[in-house]
Each structure stands twice: as C-alpha cells, then as structure tokens.
Amino acid sequence: MNEHESESGGAIFPLAKEPSLARLREQAEVLEEIHGELRAQEEILKHIHSSVIVMDPDGFITRWNLGAERMFGYTSDEAIGRNILFLYVEDGDEGGAEAASFGDSLLDESHREMEVRRRRKSGEEFWASLQISVIRDAEGTTTGLIGYLSDITERVKAREALELHARIFENSEEGIMITDAKLRIVSVNGAFCRIIGYTANDVIGQSPKLFQSGRHDAAFYTEMWRQINAFGNWRGEVWNKRKTGNLFPMASSISAVRNAAGVVTHYFAIFSDITERKQTDERIHHLAYYDALTGLPNRTLFFKLTTQALAAAERNHVHGAVLFIDLNRFKPINDTLGHGIGDRLLQQIGARLRTALRDEDIVARLGGDEFVIALFDLPQDNHAALVADKILAALDLPFQIEEHELTLGAAIGISVYPEDGTDAETLVRLADIAMYRAKHSTNDSYAFYSREMNKKALERLNIENGLRHALEQNQLVLYYQPKVDIASGLITGAEALVRWQHPERGMVPPGDFIPVAEESGLIVQIGTWVLEAACIQAAAWAAADLPPIKVAINLTAREFDPALTQRVQAVLERHNLPASWLELEITESMLTHSTEAVIHMMDELHHLGVTLALDDFGTGFSSLSYLKRFPIDTLKIDRSFIIGIPTDTDDCAIAGAIVSMSKQLKHRVIAEGVETLEQLDHLRNIGCDEIQGYLFSPPVPAAKFEVMLREGKRLPLPVL
C-alpha cells in the first residue's frame, strides 16, 4: 500500500501543476472502484454464514460480521474493540490453543484449524470449528488474524452419539451381529465372538447359516423370515452351533433396517446364550414334577400324564388300567434299619418298576411307599393282570443294600378304564380300594376293583397254574377231526385239536386255555407237545399201512418263529414220518408282519414237503395280490361264512368268492364247520374241494378216527 500510495500520491498531487479535470475524474473513479470493492467485501462478509472475526495481533476484535453476530448474539458495536477472549468458555485447553495462536506457533504456519468451545451472549456454550489465518503485510509482519467459525454442535453430537453407540455395541453383554441386505455378515461385537467362538475375521463376509444347528426345520426359518419381512422383527429362541460344534439355545431378536426409501439395507440380530437359563428351567421343572428320591414322576405329573393318556385312550378306543402298589414290608425295614437304607430301597424299587415296564407306561411315586402305574393301549382288559404278575415277580426278588438282603413283597390294586372310571382321580381311588382287598386276601397278590374282573383274573390264574400241571401230568390229549374230499367222499386227512382232560372240570376246550397259554408263554411247551404227539400218531398210522393222509396241527403266532423249520424237521426225522403226512394250519394274522422273513420260513417248510393251510380264512384282511406271494396249499373258509349257507346270500357270495379266488391261485379250498347236507350240496356246487365238520364227524379220539379211516367211511351222496 505504501508503495502504491507514494507512487499515486506523487501522481495525484504533482507540485506546481494544476490538476486536470480528467485526472481528477479518473482518480475519483479509482476511489469509487476501491470503495465499491470494499462495500462488496463488506456485503460478502455480512452474508457469509459462518462468523468472520478479524483481530489485531493482540486479539482485539477489529471486524465482526453478521454471521458472528448471529452466532454469538453480540452486535458488532458490542464486540469490536474487545479482546477475543471474552468469547471463550474458560481457560480450557482449546482456549489455550487459540490463545497460543497469538503466540509463536501460529506465526510460522499462517493457518490453523481446530474445534473449540465458545460461549454465546446468552451464556449457552457450543462447539465450533475454528480456522485462523494470519494477516501479514508486505514485510511479513503480522498485522492481524482472521477467525472463521462455524457451529458444529450437531456434528459433534452426532459423532459423540456414534462413538457412544460403538462403545455400547462393543461392550454389550449380548451378542450382536449385523449383516447386509444379502445376509453377509458385516459386523459382530465382542460378546458375539465370546458366545459363538469365532473371531470377527472368521465370520465377516460369511452367511449366518454357518451357525445353524440343524435342530430346526425349514418351516421354522420360513416363519421367522415371514415375520421379519412383515413386521420388521422376529423374537424367539433358536438353537445355534458354536465353532466347537456344540449346540446351544439362545434368545434372539432379529430386525430389518430400512433406509428412507423403505428398502432393507441391513439386518441385525441381538442374542444371548440361554443355556444356563434353560438348565435352570429344567431343574425347576424337575423339582416340580419329579420325585427327588427316585427320579420318577411325582403325584402332580402322574395326574397330568394320566389325564393326557386317558384323552388319547378315549380317541383310540383302547383299554387302560391303573395299578396301585403297596409294599408289604417297607415300614418295618425303614423303622429298624433307618431312613438311609429305606431311601435306597425306594430308589431300587423305582428302578425295578421302571425296567419291568414298557417306556410308554407311566410309573410314579405318590409319596412314602406308594407307587402307582398307569397302562394304556392294552389289547385286552385282563392284560393288566399280566403286568401285575410281572411286577409282583420283580418285587419278589430280594434287594441287596449294603450287607442287608431285603425281601419286600407287595399288594397291587387294579382299576380298569373305561369300565371302572374315566378320569385319573377315580381310577387311582378305586385302585387304592382294590389294593386293600389284595392286601387282606393273601400276601403278594393283586386284585381288580370290579368283582367281574376279579373273577376273570382268578379264573385265568387257575387255568395258568393248572396248565403247568397239565403238561407235567399228561392231561393233554389230541382229538382228530376228519377232512373229507367232496368229489370222492373219502377222508383226506385229520385236524389234530388239543383237549385238556381236567381232573375236576372235565374236558376243557382249547378256546378256554389256548389264549391263557399264549399270554403266559406256556404255548411254547404246549405247541411242542402237540407237534410231537401228532407226529407220533401219524407215524403209527403210516406204519400200520393205513391210506396216506395229512395230519394238520394248529400254530399260534408265537410258535411261528425262524426255529420252527428245524423243530419240524427234527420231529419228522425222529419219528420217521414222511413230511407229506404233516400239514400246518396258520392264520392270516401271522402273515402281516415282516413279510419277507415270513415268506422265507414258509418256503423252507414247503421245501421240507410239509404243506400249509390258511385257517379261519376270510376273517383277516388278506388281499388277492398279497396271498399270491405266500406258498400256501389250502385255504380254510372260516366257519362263520358256512353257517348261513345256503339261505344267507352274503355268506353264499363270500364262500363263492373265496372258492373262485382259490381256483385262480391254484390253492385247494376246504370249508370248516359243515353241519348240514344243504351246506354240503351248495359247497359242492360252487366247486369247493373238501369239507370238515359235524356233518361227517366231530373231533374224535385217535382210535375212533382210525376206525373211520380203516373202514373207508364216506360222505353221503348228493341229494338229487
């Protein structure tokens, strides 16, 4: 400026020369131009939004624009001339920094930027970004400072919030995982890494599928995503997999993050490991529902489970029973040997009961020495008696506790669903009453609540006990019922039917004892005896040169096992009987299980030369295609279809259908229970091969059958 001034000064005011008008005008224009520029600058300064403050090197304000006025609330009159320090919050760090600008450091830099705290006229403090520039003259001497300030309170707040969020994210106790919209993990926190066992580096860029446990089906995830998409959030419990491979439950909340346009940009999941909580829940559940001593369900759970099972039993129309068990000698043992031994005894009893029963049976300890059992899906109502027997036998064996060998004995009361009651309370109450009856009759026994059932059970027990003697004392005997060929009228064979010559009851029919023998397992011995006795008899007839016939024996499902072929072969060899003399009668029910194994067995028997007949045919569910697969020789039409012949059209139709089906399958067909000539005529007309029944002969002792065979007894001729 000085330079310019001196130069122009010389030019504007030349000595001894009249200034020309033109020059004056020129000078005025220059001045005007300068002023214009200054005004423009002034205007610009005014309108600059940020505050611009000009100071002298000591910090005294020389200029103060509108922005500064707006920012601080002081007018330029109030501000100009004061030291900049009056705007400072206090002599804090930033203030010091700015103050230092006036010192040496800034002088070398000429420009500096910083964030500072300032105070408005109102007293309010705020954050500002400050840029300071140094004004120098031509010699480089500092003539002033310009400070530009802009309010950054919002920005600082946002940044602080961000930092706060980041700290919360990182320090949260809950695991946090953020993915992008394509479900690639973009961020996880420390808790996440601790819980799941992966580091952030392991998982970033991966899919959260990495943690799937495999414990949820596709429907679970579909529903989860449906909720996230529909409501923006899903909460629930989910099993995940740690890096170690072990699975754990977590409480999880998954949310979608949308931008202003509503488009999903991210998903985040917040979760916590609830393994411990689950374990605690389970412990609490166990304490509430299980007996702490034996680990069996307690009274509460017993009633709950039984009520559920009763509802299912009602739907499925099955029988059920409740067994109330009272231990005979528990109290004296507990009193004399102490509670420690008593407790261990109860534990062993609980374990024995549990192992004696099927998984689906309910066993509970109601308290003290009272145990209760609920059984459902019983094939027959008296089946509960078998279970009672089994339990009495299990509790009969001595218990070993330390040096003591303890025998207990028990009484069991049984109530039956639905006959005695239909709810758990009633059934338990009645079983309890029945238990007292059992206790007072004899030791170690059971009793049904209903007299009817008691009678049946007693009867069964008598039969079972008697049958054991029957085998030992040779009380069983075989009767033979002839089978006759319709065309020739001649005897083709005999069905061996077992009888029990009871010393008091007289001749007991098989229907009264075969089912008991089946339930008690005695059928195995009985069946063995029948096979042996029938083969001995047949061998005797063969040796006596009687016309060759087939002697048929009946088998129950239990006897029809893989060892049968060998047993049959051994018996045939032992008695030197040609296999063609033996026929086995089986029922349809034996063909419904494990078909391949059954076919294999039947093939083996067939291979031996033994023939197979399908007994009581028509009462099961055999279909034509099914039958084709079995190597069967003869179908026996069940007696129930013969009774109505020839008047009942349904019976006639069924018999007719069975006969024509047998022809197609190339089986022989025999009608059982034929009692009249009309039945015989009808059967002959529809093409039936053989008959068996009272019309020709009832089952008779072997000697009587032998006479018929020797004398060549024939069927009556057709009625013309």
Ligand code: C2E
């Ligand atoms: P099943 O094999 O169907 O035997 C035919 C039953 O019908 C025999 O009864 C026989 O006496 C009877 N019956 C024969 N003809 C007539 C008739 O014209 N009218 C009437 N009303 N009945 C007739 P049973 O001997 O009482 O045998 C009953 C069932 O007991 C047999 O039925 C068979 O399933 C079983 N069974 C008999 N003996 C044995 C055996 O030794 N072992 C096995 N496992 N079961 C046997």
Ligand code: MG
């Ligand atoms: Mg039979």
Ligand code: MG
């Ligand atoms: Mg039959």
